[in-house]
Amino acid sequence: MKTLIKIIASGFFTGYSPVASGTVGSLVGVLIYLSLLIYPAAYLLVVAALFIIGFLVCGRAEKIFGEKDSRKIVIDEIASMCLVYLFIKPTWLMVGAGFVLFRIFDIIKPPPARKTEDLPGSAGVMLDDIIAAVYTIACIFVIGYFLKYY
Numbered sequence: 001m002k003t004l005i006k007i008i009a010s011g012f013f014t015g016y017s018p019v020a021s022g023t024v025g026s027l028v029g030v031l032i033y034l035s036l037l038i039y040p041a042a043y044l045l046v047v048a049a050l051f052i053i054g055f056l057v058c059g060r061a062e063k064i065f066g067e068k069d070s071r072k073i074v075i076d077e078i079a080s081m082c083l084v085y086l087f088i089k090p091t092w093l094m095v096g097a098g099f100v101l102f103r104i105f106d107i108i109k110p111p112p113a114r115k116t117e118d119l120p121g122s123a124g125v126m127l128d129d130i131i132a133a134v135y136t137i138a139c140i141f142v143i144g145y146f147l148k149y150y
Helices: 002-009 019-035 040-065 074-084 092-108 120-145
Strands: none
Touching: 002 040, 002 074, 019 040, 019 074, 019 092, 040 074, 040 120, 074 092, 074 120
16 A cells, blocks of 8 residues: 555656656646646546545655655645646647746745645645645736736
């Protein structure tokens, strides 16, 4: 069971990247989006499954890795990056902007994201990334409005 939790939480070991594991995990989210772009119902199911699974395994993965929100845990980035793409127009500009903005918000953790990291277990791992996704979605809508995408 520990091995399965490690595989899932680390995004099939992408979280073991020696540099920028969160960015690598976010790129997995981009690939999932691009792979399922023409199957919106399937994409919605995958996003929902990623969040459910993420909340089920992240707290356990912290115990296995022996550290709070280990950099090896990237399912939170994968799921939240996918969440961003539920709300964007599928153009290369918006896909790129969504990725860059999400990484910025995930790294700087504007309020209340940083505070959620103090929560125990899976909530502490997942919620800061969900907040980063919400900030990203808001910015994408503003960008899209001014570029007349929406």
